[in-house]
Amino acid sequence: MDQPRIGVYVCACGTNIAKVVDCDAVVRAAEGLPGVAVATTYKYMCSTPGQEMIVADIEEKKLDRVVVASCSPRMHELTFRKAVKKASMNQYYLQMANIREHCSWVHGDGVEATQKAIGLVRAAVKRVAFHEPLESRMVAMCPNTLVLGGGIAGLTAALELADAGYQVYLVEKADHLGGNLARVDLTAPHLDSARDLLRERIHRVMGHPHVEPFLGAEVQSLEGYVGNFTATVAVPGGNGAGPAAAEGDDGPTDGGGATRSPRTLEVGSVIVATGYREFDASRITHFGYGKLPNVITSFEFERMVREGRIETVEGRQPQYVAILHCVGSRSQEFHAYCSRVCCMTALKYAHELKSAVPGCYVSDVYIDMHAFGKGCEDFYRRSSEVKTLFLMYGKNDYPVIRKAEPGDDCGMLIEVSEQLSGELIEIPADLVILMVGMEAREDSAEVARLVGISQDKDGWFIESHPKLDPVATTTEGVFIAGTCAAPKDIPDSVAQARAAAARILGKIARGSIEVDAVFAEIDEEACSGCRICNELCPYSAIEYKADEKRSRVISALCKACGACVAACPSGAIRARHFTDEQIFAEIVGVLA
Amino acid sequence: MATRVNPKLIDDLEQYGAEDVSKCYHCGNCSAACPFSQGSRIFPRKSMRHLQLGLEKRLEGDLEPWLCYYCGECSDECPREAEPGETMMSLRRWLTSRYDFTGISRLFYRSWKAELAAVLLVALLTAIGFLLLGFLGGDIRIYDGPGAFLPSHVVHWFDWAMAGVLVILLSINCVRMWWFTLGREGRESGTHVPLREYIARAYLLPFHFITQARYSRCERKRPWLVHLVLMLSYLTMLVLIMFFLESMQSGPEIDWRVHAFGYAAAVGLVATTAYAMWGRAKRAEAQYRHSHESDWIFLILLFVVAGTGVLQHILHRADLEVAANIAYVVHLMGVVPMLVLEVPFSKWAHLAYRPLAMYFAELQLRAVPSRAPAETARPAATS
Numbered sequence: 001m002d003q004p005r006i007g008v009y010v011c012a013c014g015t016n017i018a019k020v021v022d023c024d025a026v027v028r029a030a031e032g033l034p035g036v037a038v039a040t041t042y043k044y045m046c047s048t049p050g051q052e053m054i055v056a057d058i059e060e061k062k063l064d065r066v067v068v069a070s071c072s073p074r075m076h077e078l079t080f081r082k083a084v085k086k087a088s089m090n091q092y093y094l095q096m097a098n099i100r101e102h103c104s105w106v107h108g109d110g111v112e113a114t115q116k117a118i119g120l121v122r123a124a125v126k127r128v129a130f131h132e133p134l135e136s137r138m139v140a141m142c143p144n145t146l147v148l149g150g151g152i153a154g155l156t157a158a159l160e161l162a163d164a165g166y167q168v169y170l171v172e173k174a175d176h177l178g179g180n181l182a183r184v185d186l187t188a189p190h191l192d193s194a195r196d197l198l199r200e201r202i203h204r205v206m207g208h209p210h211v212e213p214f215l216g217a218e219v220q221s222l223e224g225y226v227g228n229f230t231a232t233v234a235v236p237g238g239n240g241a242g243p244a245a246a247e248g249d250d251g252p253t254d255g256g257g258a259t260r261s262p263r264t265l266e267v268g269s270v271i272v273a274t275g276y277r278e279f280d281a282s283r284i285t286h287f288g289y290g291k292l293p294n295v296i297t298s299f300e301f302e303r304m305v306r307e308g309r310i311e312t313v314e315g316r317q318p319q320y321v322a323i324l325h326c327v328g329s330r331s332q333e334f335h336a337y338c339s340r341v342c343c344m345t346a347l348k349y350a351h352e353l354k355s356a357v358p359g360c361y362v363s364d365v366y367i368d369m370h371a372f373g374k375g376c377e378d379f380y381r382r383s384s385e386v387k388t389l390f391l392m393y394g395k396n397d398y399p400v401i402r403k404a405e406p407g408d409d410c411g412m413l414i415e416v417s418e419q420l421s422g423e424l425i426e427i428p429a430d431l432v433i434l435m436v437g438m439e440a441r442e443d444s445a446e447v448a449r450l451v452g453i454s455q456d457k458d459g460w461f462i463e464s465h466p467k468l469d470p471v472a473t474t475t476e477g478v479f480i481a482g483t484c485a486a487p488k489d490i491p492d493s494v495a496q497a498r499a500a501a502a503r504i505l506g507k508i509a510r511g512s513i514e515v516d517a518v519f520a521e522i523d524e525e526a527c528s529g530c531r532i533c534n535e536l537c538p539y540s541a542i543e544y545k546a547d548e549k550r551s552r553v554i555s556a557l558c559k560a561c562g563a564c565v566a567a568c569p570s571g572a573i574r575a576r577h578f579t580d581e582q583i584f585a586e587i588v589g590v591l592a
Numbered sequence: 593m594a595t596r597v598n599p600k601l602i603d604d605l606e607q608y609g610a611e612d613v614s615k616c617y618h619c620g621n622c623s624a625a626c627p628f629s630q631g632s633r634i635f636p637r638k639s640m641r642h643l644q645l646g647l648e649k650r651l652e653g654d655l656e657p658w659l660c661y662y663c664g665e666c667s668d669e670c671p672r673e674a675e676p677g678e679t680m681m682s683l684r685r686w687l688t689s690r691y692d693f694t695g696i697s698r699l700f701y702r703s704w705k706a707e708l709a710a711v712l713l714v715a716l717l718t719a720i721g722f723l724l725l726g727f728l729g730g731d732i733r734i735y736d737g738p739g740a741f742l743p744s745h746v747v748h749w750f751d752w753a754m755a756g757v758l759v760i761l762l763s764i765n766c767v768r769m770w771w772f773t774l775g776r777e778g779r780e781s782g783t784h785v786p787l788r789e790y791i792a793r794a795y796l797l798p799f800h801f802i803t804q805a806r807y808s809r810c811e812r813k814r815p816w817l818v819h820l821v822l823m824l825s826y827l828t829m830l831v832l833i834m835f836f837l838e839s840m841q842s843g844p845e846i847d848w849r850v851h852a853f854g855y856a857a858a859v860g861l862v863a864t865t866a867y868a869m870w871g872r873a874k875r876a877e878a879q880y881r882h883s884h885e886s887d888w889i890f891l892i893l894l895f896v897v898a899g900t901g902v903l904q905h906i907l908h909r910a911d912l913e914v915a916a917n918i919a920y921v922v923h924l925m926g927v928v929p930m931l932v933l934e935v936p937f938s939k940w941a942h943l944a945y946r947p948l949a950m951y952f953a954e955l956q957l958r959a960v961p962s963r964a965p966a967e968t969a970r971p972a973a974t975s
Contacts (some may be wrong), residue, residue: 120784152906320599361599363597363599369617379615381615381672384614384615384616384617384672385614385615387602387603387614388614389614389644389645390598390617390644391597391645413596415594418645420618420641421638421641421642421645421647423595423645423647423650424593424594424595425594425595425596425597425645426594426595426596426597427597428596428597428599557908578684
């Protein structure tokens with residue numbers, strides 16, 4: 001190999017780097033390295049003049065490699081790749097040395113930090129000499145979409161895509177559409193009917209020429225990669241929509257069709273909108289759920305409201321009703337997170353109770369009132385005006401519910417260490433409503449494995465970026481929407497569903513997908529077919545060709561994590577842009 | 593031991609004027625705005641909370657409502673329009689009815705019709721009594737001196753008898769107030785106030801009664817001034833009537849030693865009651881924004897009494913003796929219900945409760961642990 005001509009650009013990042021690292025010393029050290037044709041420093045390399053300087057040097061000084069010593073590549077690698085591309089250089093001839101996050105921001109001693117920065121630059125210079133020109137590839141995009149879950153998020157996403165003219169397969173595990181929302185009477189804060197929200201959507205989905213709904217169905221497998229997935233769906237009776245199409249009465253019930261014949265579907269994208277399940281209130285013993293008959297969950301109360309009969313088990317109208325917030329949420333023992341919808345739902349119950357049982361007294365026992373949505377603070381105020389008694393209890397200091405004495409004018413008493421008065425008090429109650437929180441569904445781990453996405457410690461599916469990329473996942477082509485990702489209310493779920501649909505429509509509009517040039521490759525001559533890599537790959541990106549007894553990387557799925565490269569006993573796997581020579585050269589550079 | 597919440601109390605208090613207390617969400621702005629809310633006496637938020645929770649016993653033991661003069665700063669600052677100032681006012685009404693052992697006060701505050709009926713009934717009885725007295729022993733054409741329609745020594749005797757009854761009634765209520773705030777509270781918290789403190793601090797009673805010094809510390813001075821003028825005018829008139837009634841009606845000559853005070857007091861009374869009525873009608877100031885029926889009945893009575901007092905004097909001086917005597921009877925028809933009904937059972941009881949509350953509040957600070965701590969002792973942190 002000819003001696004490369006390398007340009008080294010040391011960024012001062014204003015004072016972010018320069019206040020600790022002596023940038024001039026780094027430049028002087030770089031100048032002495034073999035292959036370095038030019039080394040310089042500038043206040044902000046990422047600025048337009050900074051980038052133009054690199055472009056000009058490549059063209060004038062005939063550079064063929066570039067090292068930028070600045071911030072983390074997560075911050076500006078794409079910026080500088082674009083810059084070198086502008087100068088007609090292959091973008092993979094760029095290497096970055098992180099002298100900000102890894103150096104100036106974490107070290108106080110300027111001399112040592114400068115030594116470290118020089119080491120990092122030396123490593124980058126050594127490495128970049130071994131870089132290869134790589135080209136990204138384009139693959140075709142199948143315009144069909146698979147939507148998992150027929151709740152409000154799934155229905156919305158399906159309609160959004162279908163209305164744009166693309167085929168959607170909607171798979172719902174239960175024998176009816178509507179999900180958890182179908183179990184709710186009114187919605188907060190405007191007290192609109194949940195049924196009205198759903199009915200129109202379900203009706204349209206069932207009759208839409210571009211939606212094929214599968215009820216009581218389950219996805220058995222998903223293979224392939226973005227733009228080119230193949231899904232197998234087990235369908236009861238073998239055909240599409242079952243008879244029970246309207247929103248159901250209670251709970252996600254298993255379809256359980258006797259004969260399940262799989263259908264194979266070709267799709268380009270997947271939206272996971274599998275929703276949540278409610279917290280099991282009997283896990284908290286203080287509340288006596290399951291033992292005290294008039295302690296009920298919020299969903300049981302919804303059912304009462306829908307049936308138009310708010311009564312105790314004894315058949316009497318309750319005089320005192322207590323609503324207990326954060327059941328299973330915001331506690332160390334159960335779930336640390338807030339379930340987000342319960343506060344406003346509780347206020348909704350206060351309104352429903354006051355209109356259904358005019359003489360009743362409603363106590364609302366909360367930890368904090370989270371009224372963050374549009375119109376919610378106003379709803380909170382109106383709930384005060386209808387004389388809801390608000391009581392605050394401490395986190396992890398659970399109220400205790402017990403049966404009242406025969407002489408009391410109420411059925412139960414709730415003992416609370418009340419925070420706003422500082423008193424230990426007891427609240428009379430004939431009916432207690434437990435605001436059960438949301439938790440990940442029991443089958444969420446299975447779904448995650450099936451579509452190749454990750455879960456957080458609570459079981460929620462993880463988004464690509466919590467703020468900037470909230471509906472994409474680490475698996476390209478698989479999107480998440482609604483409460484399967486985290487607790488959220490109807491507007492947020494709908495927004496996510498539409499966001500996911502928009503992302504997919506964008507990909508369909510382009511017609512093909514660019515696949516990053518950085519991925520692992522298996523030398524099929526060297527592969528022994530041991531299948532260690534197949535099991536190891538966190539992205540299910542390696543397929544095994546049984547007939548050839550060889551494994552092959554699906555480059556569109558590979559994220560170049562390198563796990564297979566390290567594990568392969570035959571040394572048959574090579575990660576592009578992370579070759580052994582490149583990494584060894586880097587190590588030599590650091591240690592020199 | 594947990595205290596039982598009574599969600600119904602808030603409905604009861606609504607009739608006393610606390611209509612907006614349920615809106616409070618305890619941000620604490622009111623207590624931060626109140627110039628009197630300091631140290632262990634955090635109000636109005638604490639009182640609002642006790643009311644929302646319906647902790648009746650705790651409310652009965654609270655002196656805070658009496659320490660508030662309703663300057664209205666709290667209500668202005670309240671982001672929820674929960675009207676903390678008016679809530680404190682309503683609590684004063686409710687406390688008055690709680691201190692009153694007869695239950696009449698509760699009846700009056702919950703039904704203005706009952707209060708008005710009682711006023712009219714007492715006025716009617718007064719009229720019958722004094723007309724009988726006049727026609728049996730006097731001449732309607734004579735206002736004062738021998739043969740007067742209403743001889744001043746008889747009226748004077750009647751005044752003292754009435755005062756005796758009122759003092760007894762009010763004293764019983766004051767003892768109940770002491771029991772709720774110092775006696776019972778002390779027993780439950782295992783503390784008591786030494787007798788020497790009761791004696792050493794006794795000067796606070798006349799001090800606060802005469803000067804209204806605490807009221808004067810409110811940011812707006814005008815309400816204090818109006819109230820002070822009203823109170824001093826009334827006090828002057830009371831002293832004149834109780835001790836110098838005969839010299840006020842001595843004869844054709846004006847006895848300036850009493851009349852100079854009398855005229856000043858009459859002007860003060862008429863002016864301040866007229867000002868207060870105008871303010872309530874216009875809702876001109878914070879403390880006038882909400883008017884309970886009992887406020888109006890009290891003010892109108894006071895105005896009628898002051899007005900007819902002035903009128904009878906003018907008529908008498910104009911030698912219209914018959915008219916003067918009729919005005920006198922009407923005057924008494926106002927005075928008797930005003931004193932008999934308002935002092936022990938309604939708004940006017942605050943003349944005793946306010947100075948007592950300030951006295952008791954000072955004493956509460958000087959409470960010491962009782963020798964044998966009560967078994968039902970509450971943790972000290974409850975207040």
